[in-house]
Amino acid sequence: MVDEHNLLGWSEFEAGATLFSFEGDRADNIFHENNSVKHSVADWRVLKPIFNAAGCIHCQFCWISCPDTSIVSTDRKFERIDYDHCKGCGLCSDVCPTNPKSLIMFPNQVQPEDAIKAWPAKAEKKKEQ
Ligand code: SF4
Ligand code: SF4
Known part of the structure; x- marks a missing residue:
């Protein structure tokens, strides 16, 4: 100890x-x-990523991009976010390719269940003129 x-x-x-x-x-x-x-070394985090499994394609972009090794994957599947070490930089959300994103940054105090309720809908592609 x-x-x-x-x-x-x-x-x-x-x-x-x-x-x-x-x-x-x-x-x-x-x-x-x-x-x-x-x-825990995440005291200064203002925003945190919240994961929504509904659209995740387990591409592992978030896992390989996290500078704090705070995306935990098992058998190449997204498992969880290590909030004791995540600094809230937002890179994982930036690289997530799904529509809507499967990781979105929320204020640190937001609970995952509330974030999931507020999750954005799929964005329509703009037609080229
Ligand atoms: S980048 Fe997005 S889709 Fe890819 S594994 Fe991470 S959460 Fe899932
Ligand atoms: S917000 Fe930054 S530190 Fe936290 S899991 Fe995403 S990439 Fe890693």
Whole structure:
């Protein structure tokens, strides 16, 4: 169990310090106590992506584009969003190709069930003149 009170804050590390992800050999898969995997680092998020499974084609564009590895996929299927690490950058929503998008950014306090009720309808393609 990590003692949160004994961890260094970001401003206490020397400039250029390296934070190792794992204790010892990576193969042991034991995360270092400073690794963010055990801590929520999403405090500054203002918007959050909400997922609507209705139109998802499991293309994995969101998974490969997320800079925080916060899209969790299993067997190449969208599984969930890791809200402990998602920073709300919106890239996943930007790259989602479905119509309507299957990931849309909402204010952080919006509940998924309310977002699903407010989901936009399929947009009509504009006819070329
Ligand atoms: S980008 Fe959109 S359609 Fe593709 S897997 Fe992600 S949510 Fe689903
Ligand atoms: S909003 Fe940004 S950080 Fe969050 S899941 Fe989407 S791409 Fe990742």
